[in-house]
Every structure is written in C-alpha cells, then in structure tokens.
C-alpha cells in the first residue's frame with residue numbers, strides 16, 4: 603500500500619474508532635478561541651507564515667501545489683497538505699472547505715502533538731486534540747483548560763515532524779537522496795545542536811511580556827520569523843571583503859559567512875536562492891565591472907548559493923516531484939566561511955563593493971504563474987561590504 607493511501611486510511615480509521623466507541627472524535631479548536639485569553643500570542647501567530655500555509659492564503663504554495671498534482675496525476679494531493687494544512691489529518695477535510703482547516707498550522711495543531719512516531723510507515727506527528735493542551739511548563743497552574751508538560755516543547759523535536767524528512771515525495775523518480783526542506787536534518791550535528799541551541803531558541807525567542815493579560819518574565823514569541831523577515835535575513839550572513847591590486851589587476855577575495863542560521867543557507871524549499879553581487883566603480887561612481895549583468899545563476903554560478911535538480915530526461919531545473927538527481931548544491935553550512943575570488947582589470951577602479959541578496963522564488967517561475975506580489979519578487983539585501991582603492 604502506498605504511503606498516501608495509508609495516511610488516508612489512518613484519518614478514516616481514527617474517525618471510525620470514535621464512531622464504534624460511541625465517542626465524538628475530538629476536534630481541533632480554532633485559534634479564535636485561544637485568542638479570547640492568549641491575545642498577544644494570537645496576534646504574533648496570525649502574522650506568521652504558519653497562519654498562511656494553505657492554498658487559499660498562500661499564492662506561491664497554491665500554484666506549486668496545483669502544478670505538482672497535474673504532473674503526478676494527483677499523487678501529491680494528500681502528501682503536501684499533511685504539513686501545509688495539517689488539520690486535514692484530523693478532520694479529513696482534504697479539499698480544505700472548512701474555515702478551521704484554512705487556519706493552517708494553527709495553535710491547537712502544535713499544542714496537540716502528543717508524540718512523534720519513529721515508524722517509517724507513519725508520518726511522525728501524532729495528534730491528540732482535546733481539552734488538554736501540551737506545553738513547556740512543568741508547573742503550569744491553569745483552571746481554564748488542562749495543561750500537560752511535554753518535552754517536545756523543550757527541544758526541537760516538535761518542529762521536526764514538518765521541518766524534516768521530505769525524502770519520499772510521490773512521483774519522485776530517484777531513490778531517496780533528494781533532501782528537500784529538511785531543516786531539522788541540516789541542524790542536527792551542528793555546533794548549535796550540540797550546544798542545545800534549538801529551532802525554538804532562534805525562532806521563538808522568549809521575552810518578557812504579557813501572558814493571558816499578566817506581565818511575565820518569559821513568553822515565547824509566536825511570530826516564527828524566517829526567510830520572509832528582512833531582520834531575520836540580516837542576522838543570517840556576513841561578508842568580508844579583501845581587495846588587492848597586483849599587476850594591473852584587482853583581486854577581490856570575498857568570504858560569505860553563514861553566521862546566524864542553525865542550518866544551511868538558504869534552507870527550505872529549493873526555490874530559495876542567495877546570491878552575491880560584486881561591482882567595481884570609477885571615481886564618478888559609474889560601475890565599470892560586475893560579476894553578472896542579468897542572470898547571476900548563468901553568469902556566475904559559484905556566486906549563487908542554492909540547490910538545483912534535474913529530471914530523468916536531463917531537464918534543468920526540475921521540480922522536486924519530477925527530480926531524479928541533484929545537479930548542484932552550493933548552500934552554505936552553518937558557520938562556514940565560503941571563499942570566492944574575483945579578478946578583473948584595475949584601470950579606473952576606485953571602489954569595490956560586495957552585496958549579498960536573498961530571493962524567495964526565481965522571477966521566471968513567478969512569471970510562469972503570473973504572480974506579481976512584490977514580497978516574492980524582491981531581492982532582499984542580507985549583508986554588504988565595500989573597500990576604497992588607492993592606486994599609485
């Protein structure tokens with residue numbers, strides 16, 4: 603039996619179990635219910651990507667989801683939504699008709715994860731929705747609902763069910779060496795992981811604030827900022843530029859440092875791209891040389907940090923569900939100093955500048971889907987460095 607039909611079976615079996623035992627299957631509660639008391643957390647979460655993960659709320663996901671289903675005769679339909687619309691795992695609303703399913707990764711999804719399964723036949727997250735909310739405190743004193751301590755909230759395991767293990771995409775014709783969106787795997791084994799600095803430490807930083815209307819010493823930020831946050835992108839990287847002039851040439855040595863992510867840069871979906879722009883200017887501020895003019899991936903492939911797939915017919919790039927091999931993987935490891943050297947004529951050059959940019963999705967892909975959203979089209983500046991040259 604395929605994984606897809608087995609996960610559908612699990613949804614229906616859970617419902618059947620409830621009916622046979624005369625119980626109403628427990629439901630996921632709406633975030634609006636939690637808002638009545640946890641207003642600050644609700645406001646942070648509602649601005650997060652977790653609240654925008656379903657096709658109706660995320661145009662990029664909607665288009666790519668649709669294309670994946672066309673390419674695979676619908677094989678990816680249930681597969682993608684187990685992470686992007688996880689309420690479907692409990693209510694079986696696989697066409698995403700109900701408002702609750704459209705809440706995406708809603709409060710009660712995370713706070714109902716009881717366990718993570720190790721079985722390869724089972725998708726990790728095991729949900730037990732109901733009156734009991736799982737959380738990080740061992741001594742929470744709550745009358746409003748039941749609260750149970752779970753160690754999943756203390757380390758990164760709660761995140762790993764969705765931010766890891768995407769090896770078995772239906773339709774993929776390779777046998778398992780394509781790692782996609784496997785941020786959890788990228789993080790394991792790093793110094794961050796060894797020192798106990800987890801996803802939660804960087805993405806849900808605890809600060810003093812209001813919890814259920816009371817000032818408390820520590821409440822976890824629920825905005826889950828990442829690649830859609832310009833601030834977060836600026837925390838990620840640093841550039842060091844060292845320019846020398848020698849025999850009529852400029853030698854610009856550049857280090858691109860992944861200083862602030864606990865995983866690869868960029869992590870996540872293969873659409874993401876980080877790229878370097880190196881330019882030389884004359885005394886009038888006119889650009890006299892640069893590492894690319896139109897397309898960095900074609901003109902300076904080493905200055906572009908991303909993962910690229912090919913399909914069986916050799917077409918590059920390939921969508922993940924048709925991919926059969928990795929053509930290129932230049933993403934930067936946590937803590938890595940990636941060295942690049944550029945040489946060009948020094949005549950007239952008075953300043954050299956390096957800038958590092960981030961793109962959420964390649965413009966040709968957005969053109970194909972007729973997506974005009976500026977947030978997706980923009981290249982975000984992550985880091986920059988410049989050096990003035992005095993040539994005798």
Ligand code: HEC
Pocket residue numbers: 631632633635636637638639640709710713735736737738739740742743744745746747749750751813814
């Ligand atoms: C009627 C008010 C009320 C509602 C509604 C409510 N809560 Fe709470 N909840 C509280 C109070 C009070 C606390 C204790 C103070 C705190 O920890 O912030 C609490 C604590 C918690 C905790 C903390 C447990 C820990 O380990 O620290 C979690 C998790 C939680 N609630 C989740 C939820 C979720 C999810 C919802 C919506 C499905 C929800 N709550 C709805 C009042 C409420």
Ligand code: HEC
Pocket residue numbers: 758761765785786787789794799800801802804805827828829830834835837838862863864865866867868869870871874
């Ligand atoms: C040391 C801090 C740090 C740790 C630890 C860390 N991250 Fe990140 N993360 C960042 C920074 C900075 C960015 C922004 C740059 C980027 O997108 O790579 C980021 C970006 C992301 C993104 C956005 C990627 C995208 O393409 O939308 C996701 C998802 C993410 N992290 C998940 C995780 C998960 C899951 C873990 C734990 C397994 C984790 N992070 C651990 C700092 C961290």
Ligand code: HEC
Pocket residue numbers: 633636637640643644645647648652707708709710712713737738755760802806808813820821822823824
């Ligand atoms: C992606 C998973 C995820 C989602 C979605 C999520 N939480 Fe949490 N929540 C956590 C984790 C992890 C912690 C513990 C973080 C820590 O202690 O550093 C936490 C902590 C809490 C706490 C403990 C008290 C505090 O202030 O830190 C409360 C209350 C809570 N969440 C309520 C909510 C509510 C309400 C929503 C929806 C508006 C929500 N959560 C959405 C993962 C999630």
Ligand code: HEC
Pocket residue numbers: 651652654655656660663684685686688707711712760761762763764765801802805806826827828829830831
């Ligand atoms: C039920 C599945 C699920 C769980 C559990 C989950 N995530 Fe996510 N997360 C997603 C999906 C799906 C997205 C992509 C949403 C989108 O942009 O469509 C996402 C996006 C993100 C982003 C990207 C934000 C950006 O700006 O690019 C960060 C950061 C993140 N999650 C952190 C976490 C952390 C930390 C945890 C654990 C506390 C966690 N997630 C648990 C499914 C999940």
Ligand code: HEC
Pocket residue numbers: 651660662663666667670678681682683684685686763764765766767768771783784785869870871923962
């Ligand atoms: C195992 C969980 C999981 C599955 C299954 C999954 N995704 Fe994702 N997806 C994520 C997470 C987590 C992110 C957040 C970004 C990241 O990892 O950096 C994401 C991000 C994305 C994004 C970028 C969204 C944005 O707002 O920029 C797209 C598009 C996407 N996924 C498409 C798909 C498609 C299509 C499928 C099915 C073929 C799929 N995903 C299956 C977990 C999953």
